[in-house]
Each structure stands twice: as structure tokens, then as C-alpha cells.
Amino acid sequence: SQQGEEDPQALSIQEGENATMNCSYKTSINNLQWYRQNSGRGLVHLILIRSNEREKHSGRLRVTLDTSKKSSSLLITASRAADTASYFCATAPNTGNQFYFGTGTSLTVIP
């Protein structure tokens, strides 16, 4: 499978702590994206990092990409209860049209 795999599958932290989620993938990519999904809702795009980038920031989000290890991490700093959701990485291979999604990390932030 070319799907990314997120790690851990589930994460529970206290409000104010940082949350780190990891994504590993198998093929060479054009870009990697992180999405968030609240329960029963569609996915919302968080951040895109291109294959020639190593780190990217957006507000409380920090994404890193290591193409030699075929892995990415998403860090959410100073977490809030509202950050409770599932987080998915999606990889876009160099060839083809589709995005490959992992199975997600379920994050629970306890107030």
C-alpha cells in the first residue's frame, strides 16, 4: 500500500501541552499535507509542505518533512480542547493524481 501511516493511533493530553503526531510513507512525493477531521464532519486542510521543504509553520502548527526517512511530523503547541479531532496525513506521489491518506491519529485534549 502507498498509504501513509500515522503514529500514534490515539493520543490523549492535557490542555496546554504539546501534541506530536508522525506520518510515514512509502513512495517519493511531490508534497505532503495534514488534514483535521472533527467527529462526523469532513476533512479540513491544515498545512501543505512540499518535497523540497523541511519545515513549515502555521500559527500553533509546525510540520517537518524528512524525505530521506519518508516521514513527517505535525506538532500542535499549547493545545486546546477545541483541537480534539482526528488528524490525517495525505501524500501526493510524484506520479499520479490521487492523494493517499493514512488511518489517522485521534487526538483528545482534556480541559
Place this chain on the structure above:
Amino acid sequence: GAGVSQSPSNKVTEKGKDVELRCDPISGHTALYWYRQSLGQGLEFLIYFQGNSAPDKSGLPSDRFSAERTGGSVSTLTIQRTQQEDSAVYLCASSQTGGAVGELFFGEGSRLTVL
């Protein structure tokens, strides 16, 4: 509209019946994707439309599944002779450009339950 719109939001059907799911993408977005998400699982790619090009149907799980996109806008996913294993949330997404280089905008999904 402002976002991707999907209908129906919920559909309960009996095994063997046909269902149609509709997706209205963001105006001007040339790429449209259908994904399937089973309970607690990741997203499974089904089909991709880009402009007037032939669709990429490589993810359709069987010949009971088909999709079309009329006039480069609205798309319909049809499942014939539904089976219980078809129960899932069907998500539609559109993107301003194709080739998996931009972000996807998702609808809220159509939850299908086959009894």
C-alpha cells in the same frame, strides 16, 4: 456555493437497492475526488475527475460503482445493488488544480447505511 456540498447527508437503504450520491464542488475547481471512509478508518480513493480528461477510476472497488461529472461541475456517484460492506461515509473533495499539487476542500460527506 462557498464550499463543497454533498447530498444526501444520510442515506439508509436496503441491500440490493441502487443509491446515488451527489457532490457539488466549489465553483471553478477543476479537480474532483471521491473517497470512502469506513468507520474508524482512513480514506480510500475511489475516483478522480480533472477537467475534460478521462476520469481515473482505478479506485472503484467493483463494477457496481460508477461516477460521472456533468459539465465539469456536479458529480454523481452511483452504487448499484448495494451490499452491507458498502456502508461507509462517502466524501467528495475538490481542488483548484489537478495533479495532486494543491489542497483539497472536502464536503461533509454522505453517510450510507445498507441494511
